[in-house]
Amino acid sequence: MTGKPVLLTVDDDPSVSRAVARDLRRRYGEDYRVVRADSGPQALDALKEIRLRGDRVAALLADYRMPQMNGIEFLEEAMDLFPRARRALLTAYADTDAAIQAINVVDVDHYLLKPWDPPEEKLYPVVDGLLELWRSTDDRPVEETKVVGHRWSPRSHEVRDFLTRNSVPYRWYTADSPEGLRLLDAAGVDAAAVPLVITADGEPLSAPSDEVLARRVGLSTTPASDFYDLVIVGGGPAGLGAAVYGGSEGLRTVLVERRATGGQAGQSSRIENYLGFPDGVSGGQLTERARRQALKFGAEMLTARVVSGLEVRGPARVVKFSDGSEIAAHTVLLATGVSYRRLEADGVDGLTGRGVFYGSAAVEAPASEGQHVYIVGGANSAGQAAVYFSRYADRVTLLVRGDSLERSMSHYLIEQLRAIENVSVRTSVMVEACQGDGHLERVRLRDVSSDKSEEVEAGFVFVFIGAAPLTDWLDGVVARDPAGFVLAGPDLLVDGRRPAGWPLDRDPLYLETSVPGVFAAGDVRSQSVKRVASAVGEGAMAVSLIHRYLEKQ
Ligand SMILES: Cc1cc2nc3c(=O)[nH]c(=O)nc-3n(C[C@H](O)[C@H](O)[C@H](O)COP(=O)(O)OP(=O)(O)OC[C@H]3O[C@@H](n4cnc5c(N)ncnc54)[C@H](O)[C@@H]3O)c2cc1C
Numbered sequence: 001m002t003g004k005p006v007l008l009t010v011d012d013d014p015s016v017s018r019a020v021a022r023d024l025r026r027r028y029g030e031d032y033r034v035v036r037a038d039s040g041p042q043a044l045d046a047l048k049e050i051r052l053r054g055d056r057v058a059a060l061l062a063d064y065r066m067p068q069m070n071g072i073e074f075l076e077e078a079m080d081l082f083p084r085a086r087r088a089l090l091t092a093y094a095d096t097d098a099a100i101q102a103i104n105v106v107d108v109d110h111y112l113l114k115p116w117d118p119p120e121e122k123l124y125p126v127v128d129g130l131l132e133l134w135r136s137t138d139d140r141p142v143e144e145t146k147v148v149g150h151r152w153s154p155r156s157h158e159v160r161d162f163l164t165r166n167s168v169p170y171r172w173y174t175a176d177s178p179e180g181l182r183l184l185d186a187a188g189v190d191a192a193a194v195p196l197v198i199t200a201d202g203e204p205l206s207a208p209s210d211e212v213l214a215r216r217v218g219l220s221t222t223p224a225s226d227f228y229d230l231v232i233v234g235g236g237p238a239g240l241g242a243a244v245y246g247g248s249e250g251l252r253t254v255l256v257e258r259r260a261t262g263g264q265a266g267q268s269s270r271i272e273n274y275l276g277f278p279d280g281v282s283g284g285q286l287t288e289r290a291r292r293q294a295l296k297f298g299a300e301m302l303t304a305r306v307v308s309g310l311e312v313r314g315p316a317r318v319v320k321f322s323d324g325s326e327i328a329a330h331t332v333l334l335a336t337g338v339s340y341r342r343l344e345a346d347g348v349d350g351l352t353g354r355g356v357f358y359g360s361a362a363v364e365a366p367a368s369e370g371q372h373v374y375i376v377g378g379a380n381s382a383g384q385a386a387v388y389f390s391r392y393a394d395r396v397t398l399l400v401r402g403d404s405l406e407r408s409m410s411h412y413l414i415e416q417l418r419a420i421e422n423v424s425v426r427t428s429v430m431v432e433a434c435q436g437d438g439h440l441e442r443v444r445l446r447d448v449s450s451d452k453s454e455e456v457e458a459g460f461v462f463v464f465i466g467a468a469p470l471t472d473w474l475d476g477v478v479a480r481d482p483a484g485f486v487l488a489g490p491d492l493l494v495d496g497r498r499p500a501g502w503p504l505d506r507d508p509l510y511l512e513t514s515v516p517g518v519f520a521a522g523d524v525r526s527q528s529v530k531r532v533a534s535a536v537g538e539g540a541m542a543v544s545l546i547h548r549y550l551e552k553q
Contacts, residue, residue, distance in 0.1 A: 003055065003171075004031060004032055005031075005032055005055070005056040005057065006032065006034075006035050006050055006058065007024050007028060007032045007033070007034050007035070007058055007059050007061070007127070008035045008037070008085075009024065009034070009035075009036050009037075009060075009061040009062075010038070010039070010040060010042070010043040010061070010074060011036075011038070011063035011066070011090065012039055012066040012067060013063075014038055016114065017037070017038055017063075018036065020061060020116075020123075021034050023116075023123055026119075027119070027127075032131075033055075039066060039067075039068055039069065040069030040070070040071075040074035040077075041068060041069060043074060043078070044077055044078065044081075045391070047078055047081045047082060048081065048282075049366065051169070052362070052363060052365065053171075053366070054169060054172055055171075057081075057082040057085040058085060058086065058131055058135075059085055059088065059127065059130040059131060060074075060078050060082075060088070061090060061127075062075050062078075063089075063114075064091040064102075068279075069279065071089050071090070072102050075087050075106040075108065076106050077285060079106060080284075080285040080288055081285070086109045086131070087106055087107070087130075088108065088109060088110040088112055088127075089102045089108050090112045090114055090116075091111070091112075091113060092113075092114050109129070109133060110126045144171070145169065145170040145197065145199055145200055146171045146173060146183060146197070146198040147159055147160055147163070147170050147172050147196070148173045148174075148175055148183050148184055148194055148197075149173075149174070149195035150174065150191070150195075151174055151367070151439075152354040152355070152438055152439040153194060153195065153353070154353025154354060155194075155195055155207055155353070156195040157361070157363065157364070158210075158353065159195045159208070159213065160195075160363045161363050162210055162259065162260060163213075163217070164363050165259065165262060165266055165267075165284070166214070166219060166260045167288055168217045175191045175194050183196065184196060187204035187206075188204075189204070189206055193206040193207065194206075195207055197216075199216045199217065203216065209304075210304040211304040211305065213304070214304035215304075219303040220300065220301060220302055220303065221302055221303060221305055222302070223327050224254075225254075225327075226327055226328065227327070227329065228251075228327065228328075229246070229252045229253065229546075229550070230242070230251045230252070230253045230331050230543075230546060231254055231255075231317070231327060231329040231332050232253065232254070232332075233319065233332065233333065233335060233336055234255075234256075234257065234263065234334070234335035234336040234522070234524070235255050235256075235261035235262065235263060235291075235335075236262065236263020236264060236287075236335060236522060236535060237263060237265045237290070237522065237532045237536045238263075238337070238521040238522025238535035238536065238538055238539040238542075239255050239257070239261075239263070239333070239522070240255070240262075240287060240536070240539065241290070241535065241536035241537070241538070242255075242333050242521060242542050242543050243255045243290075243294035243297075243301070244290060244293050244294045244297060244299070244539075244540075245539070245543035245544075246299060246546070247298045247299035248297040249543060251546070251547075253298075253300065254300040254301075254329075255294065255299060255302070256305050256319070256321075257301065257302065257304075257305070258304065258305065260303065261288075261291045261301060261303070262284060262287035262291075263287070264337055264338070264381070265286065265535075266283050266287045267381075268282070268283030268381065269282060269362070269384050270283075270384055270387065270388070272412065272413075273412075273531075273533075274286065274532050274533055283532075284362075286532075305321055306321065306322040307320070307322075307336075307473070308320055308321065308322040308473050309326075309473055310477050310478065310518065311477070313328070315517075315553065316328040316329070316330070317329055317330070317331060317332045317517050330550060330553070331517045331518070331546045332517070332518045332519070333518075333519045333520070333521060333539075334471075334478070334486055334513065334518065334519065334520040334524055335520070335521050335522050335539060336469065336524045337469070337522055337535075338468060338469050338470075338523045338524065339467065339468060339469075339470055340463060340465060341467065342358075343356070343376060343463045343465060345430075345431045345432055346432065346433035346434070346444075347433050347434045351434045351435075351436060351439065354436070354438065354439040355436060355439045355441075355458075355460055355461065356440055356460075356461045356463065357463070358462075359463075362388075365388070368389055368393040368459065369392050369394075370393070371393050371459035372393065372395045372396075372456075372457065372458055373393040373395070373397070373459065373461075373462065374396075374443060374456075374458050374460065375389070375398050375462045375464065376431055376462070376465055377463065377464030377465045378400035378401065378402055378409060378427075379408050379409060379464065380410055382398060382400075382464035383405075383409045383414070383416075384413065385462055385464060386398050386423050387416055387420065390423045393422070393460075394422065395422050395423075395424070396422060396423045396424075397423075397426055398417070398423065398424070398425045398426065399426055399431060400426065400427045400428075400429065401428070401429065401448065402428070403428050403449075404427055426445075428448045429445050430446050430448055431443055431444070431446075432444040432446045434461060440458060440459065440460065440461060441457065441458070442455050442457055442458060443455070443456055443458040443461060467523065467530070468483075468484065469483070469484045469486070469523070470484075471485070471486060471524065472484070478520075479492060479499055479513065483526075485526035486513055486520040486525055486526060487513065488508065488511050488513050488519070488520045488526070489508055489509060489510040489512060490507075491526055492508050501514070502514065502516075509545045509549065510541070510545060511538060511541060511545055512545065512549070516549070517549055519542045519545060521535065521538035521539050521541070521542045522534075522535035522538055522539065523535060
């Protein structure tokens with residue numbers, strides 16, 4: 001990590017790209033790191049790495065006419081990763097359509113005509129302007145959040161994962177690096193206190209809880225009011241969809257999320273089947289845009305708050321937090337999705353966060369370089385993770401318990417995996433044990449058809465198996481199916497009879513649960529389709545049903 005802010009230039013003509021990079025280095029190389037790319041996707045990959053390393057990007061210079069992804073499309077996606085980076089578009093000739101689009105879509109700061117010779121006259125004044133703008137708007141304090149931790153400390157991993165998934169830029173230092181030691185010393189603590197987080201204004205926090213961390217890095221954790229029209233529990237696609245529609249339609253809406261908005265979708269490296277994104281979109285980008293959209297419409301978002309109870313108090317629906325506090329509303333939407341099942345194998349619990357991870361754990365990607373990564377699971381989420389890690393790891397093996405992938409994974413993904421050289425798929429195999437001294441070193445696999453076991457060396461195991469709704473807290477309040485999924489609408493009727501205790505003279509509305517005014521949407525709903533699009537759709541639909549409920553009150 002150089003620590004210098006980045007100037008990134010992307011042009012599909014390698015000679016032009018080299019020339020821009022050379023001119024930029026000559027003038028700005030001392031204070032900025034110049035990164036060049038030959039295509040939009042390559043530049044986005046570079047930006048993601050920069051982001052993971054916690055470095056900052058000062059300016060982006062993109063060629064307009066590039067195959068695959070044009071300069072405006074690139075800048076639009078890049079803005080999701082580095083909203084404060086200044087933007088310039090390069091074209092070979094005056095192209096007014098591109099200029100208008102660039103101004104409307106990506107709020108471009110400058111429009112540069114190629115060639116820019118001599119740079120002293122045509123390039124440097126523009127870049128000087130970009131950098132001056134960046135320096136005046138760069139939110140340095142937030143950018144300077146630092147995390148000092150151990151490579152194999154589960155809580156260090158969780159803190160980094162929390163910051164990454166909440167789009168909070170930070171720098172990561174291992175506790176034994178010179179800078180890590182210096183920071184520990186400055187905070188007056190030893191390595192046992194990690195993870196140590198040093199906030200923007202220099203406050204050291206030793207092993208902070210998610211809630212303390214959220215508050216100190218500027219995420220909202222306390223509701224602004226004690227009564228709302230709608231409380232949404234869960235900030236995945238269903239909850240975000242409802243927040244956008246609730247906010248935009250004038251409902252006083254608050255969304256409560258226990259970890260990071262985005263839910264499962266936020267962990268997806270590439271969603272290729274969501275309407276309107278023919279080239280795919282990373283789950284993080286999609287859900288970060290949705291979060292901004294919901295905020296724009298006035299919905300409130302609380303992060304790092306766990307909802308642990310629901311109570312009916314007359315016409316009010318009361319949502320209780322794990323710390324004992326509560327908020328009330330006319331209506332509640334349950335959008336709590338599902339979580340991964342634990343891997344049942346010897347030694348797993350002790351190595352979770354030390355080489356064994358649930359979900360794709362994007363923060364670990366750079367560390368998997370040169371390693372053999374095992375991915376457990378046969379569904380799309382596991383397939384996407386295999387594609388993603390194949391870019392970093394030496395080898396990736398997908399471990400599938402069933403005898404083929406065809407039944408559990410989309411065809412497009414199976415084809416993609418087949419085309420990647422360093423990915424292999426093993427079917428009829430299960431993980432029997434995970435072993436290692438302080439961190440994962442070996443995995444014992446069992447072939448379920450021959451019943452033979454073997455031990456293999458492994459640096460990382462990422463688990464993507466099954467999905468369980470975490471709904472125990474609704475016990476005795478809201479009716480659920482035997483697997484814990486929330487029953488709603490027609491699924492509540494047995495032989496046409498309404499659920500026990502149902503107080504109204506009408507059937508439950510389509511997404512309404514056994515408690516009038518409490519709705520369910522997305523993966524947590526019994527019989528729902530487990531997809532991003534259907535979760536978003538149900539979130540939107542729930543708001544329209546909520547209007548109907550409120551009108552009748
Ligand atoms: C890696 C991966 C890749 C995927 N890829 C695709 C894909 O390509 N295409 C596709 O269509 N689908 C994909 N899926 C499935 C898709 O992401 C889910 O169907 C979708 O996210 C469900 O949305 P949801 O809002 O219902 O629930 P979730 O996304 O599960 O979100 C629920 C949220 O509620 C929060 N929560 C839970 N309990 C509480 C509580 N008590 N208090 C506060 N907050 C709580 C959770 O932290 C979570 O953020 C993928 C899933 C994964 C894991």
